Amino acid sequence: MVTTTHSNSYLPDDCWKCIFKFIIDEDDNNRRYLYPLSAVSKQFLSIIDPLRLSLTVLNPTRPLIRPLFKRFTNLTSLNLSRFHGDLNNLLRQISRFPSLNIKSLNISNKPTIPADGLRVFAQNITTLTSLTCSKIANFNTTDLFLIVECFPLHEELDVSYPLYSQKYILRYPLYGEKYILYVEGVKALSLALIKLRKVNLSGFPINNQSLFHLLKNCKLLEEVIMFDCDQISREGIASALRERPTLSSLSFSGSSSYGMPDITALCFIGFTASYFIGSLVSLKGLTCLSLRSLYILDELLYSIAREGLPLTRLVLRKCTGYSYDGIFCLLSKGHGVQHLDLEDNMFLNDQHVVQLYSFLGDLISINLSGCDKLTERALFTLVKNCHSLSEIKMEHIGSKSRGNSESLVDFGVYPQLKSLFLGRNSWLNDERIIMFASIFPNLQLLDLTSSTQISEGICEVLRKCCKIKHLNLSGCYKVKLHSINFVVPKLEVLDLSGVGRYVTEKGMKHMVERCTQLREINLGDLHLSDEKRKFFSRRGCLLC
Known part of the structure; x- marks a missing residue:
């Protein structure tokens, strides 16, 4: 990084703002990558601060409230759901900045509604x-x-x-x-x-x-x-x-x-x-x-199909009574279903997925968790034929997986898939997750909750999927991280709750040093010394 005592470039502020906005629009999570830019110069700092639109307050920060709201003048969203302290007082402090254009406020998970604070807030900030x-x-x-x-x-x-x-x-x-x-x-x-x-x-x-x-x-x-x-x-x-x-x-x-x-x-x-x-x-x-x-009855699904309702999101989670004929009729006559949730469906099998995929050309996300007649073959049928599909949930599906990892090589590479939930699948092991990593190299979220056969294979997954930001290994009590001898550049959230004795303080320190963007770690029942907790905090990691 190069700094100078004069202007960073001939570009005016408006041009830099357009560049930074382009980075944010491409992926909202990339906001954190603006932090290093803000350290380049006062010019960049003055441009970047107004680009922050949302703020989450976790702990009482009274001395910092005034500087915060002076810096981030264009905030439109405040999340106080994880704030621990006097919420009435915090709302009163925020209300002292009537120029704020706050449109969204979250005060969930509290003992009571902060009535006094809300009244003062509403009197001074009228944009909510x-x-x-x-x-x-x-x-x-x-x-x-x-x-x-x-x-x-x-x-x-x-x-x-x-x-x-x-x-x-x-x-x-x-x-x-x-x-x-x-x-x-x-x-x-x-x-x-x-x-x-x-x-x-x-x-x-x-x-x-x-x-x-x-x-x-x-x-x-x-x-x-x-x-x-x-x-x-x-x-x-x-x-x-x-x-x-x-x-x-x-x-x-x-x-x-x-x-x-x-x-x-x-x-x-x-x-x-x-x-x-x-x-x-x-x-x-x-x-x-x-x-x-x-x-529900098939007649409901038939009627929706006959009327041509413009459904883009259909959720039938844990619903019973309807049959394959009903869902086939609706999807075959529907137009543009982008989000489909059939969790805990009792009749859906791999062959049904083969018959349905031609009606799902606009599909962006699908949830087939708990469909115990499906195998990973259904997963590959979907990604191979639904080119807009970016999220798949197939947790706790059929216990008998067909074929082996070598046979999956023929499926090719599918960079469009960004989020994959495969938790609670007993057939999932190191060999398979490494193969998945090769097939889905652009994964940003990977959830392997309670995958008890996974151990050192997760290190190879992190090596192959260098874009992973959120990794859930909750309940994966055999997982081992000591083989991570490379930088994991984008991992931000790591859930290791319920991993037991296999992940130690030494391993955690090693992990944090390799994961340079890690900001949140859920350790569950893993007890760390105060010294280690301070070490993680100094590196910007929130311990849950």
């Missing part, structure tokens, strides 16, 4: 359009009214899985006094948030009535997510959908993990089935349909 407050331990009905009071111009809202509310509904299932208050709160929210486009109410205590109010009153609503809302029936969903025919994305599920009955599955018979299907296919602009843990 998206609020995420998922998994709040004690979410009260008054919090809904607070959101309405502070952020009437919200376009996106996530209040999913409030922990206290779920426990309360188990005690007062349907008509409890508190439950009625939640229903009224959702009604007030739907009347006030006139610009709401997207809402996530998964696990939230709502019923048919409150859902009806939401879809009727929010004229601009485009996307609704409501997994594990056990007091909503399919009649309720059908009635509500007829109030908002412009909906483009719908996600809901059957029974949740909280022990409630699967009302939606029990009601899907006779007239209810026809009424529900009719309401669903009336959404002529539906591009995303995500169903989980539901009993």
Whole structure:
């Protein structure tokens, strides 16, 4: 790196900004590669700082708050979900910078809603359009009214899985006094948030009535997510959908993990089935349909195909009742499905994949995890024929793998694949993952969770796949890293939780020295001395 006492080049700031923006646009994760550039000169530093649009605050940093927000003047997104400290106080400090153009705020995973801080924040920073407050331990009905009071111009809202509310509904299932208050709160929210486009109410205590109010009153609503809302029936969903025919994305599920009955599955018979299907296919602009843990009929898939709904994302995760004929009909008559999720499908086999791939020319990602009749042959059929496919999830598939690694050489090289999830496959060993590394050289994410036959082969994978940024070896208790005698230039996140005694402090130090961009390590039950933890911290690694 060369520095001078005068200007770095004849190029003006605007030209450098275009160059740096090009680097960011190519891959958002490349933002970290701008850090060395910012050290070249004050000119580069002044250009790069305004390019940062998002900021995550982890720990109390009161002395640094003012310098941070003076440096990054163009921030639009704040993530405080991992912040440990006085959140009310932090929000008050941030509100002292009213020139900030913050549009998105995440305050999830907190004991309570920071009411005082949000009020001050809303008074001074009026640009917020998206609020995420998922998994709040004690979410009260008054919090809904607070959101309405502070952020009437919200376009996106996530209040999913409030922990206290779920426990309360188990005690007062349907008509409890508190439950009625939640229903009224959702009604007030739907009347006030006139610009709401997207809402996530998964696990939230709502019923048919409150859902009806939401879809009727929010004229601009485009996307609704409501997994594990056990007091909503399919009649309720059908009635509500007829109030908002412009909906483009719908996600809901059957029974949740909280022990409630699967009302939606029990009601899907006779007239209810026809009424529900009719309401669903009336959404002529539906591009995303995500169903989980539901009993569905082929007639639903046939109807979607007949109506020609423009689905680009189809999720039937853990769904039962439908057959291969139904999914074949939908995919063969559909146009442009880019994301397909058939997790835990019981009938899909390798031959079915061969018959379906010709309809999946636009496919970008697919999830076939838990499909125990599939083998890795299905994986290679997809990558060979779906040229846009960049992500595959095939965890815990058929236990009997066909053929050997030598026979896979004929499949060639497929550089388009960027993310591969192969966790919990008992047939996966060193020989196979090394072969996969040769076939998929541009992998950026590799998840091998609980692959108990993998040991030193992972070192050869890292050598061949030099673009890997995220590596999950959780539960791979035989994995060995001591053979890494080369630089791993782009690895940023490493999960080694549950690896047991095979990974030592010495091995970890060796790994960090070779992985020059490593920023996050999940060690799980691996205990490190304070000295070693300080060593990792000095190198910029966050230990989880």
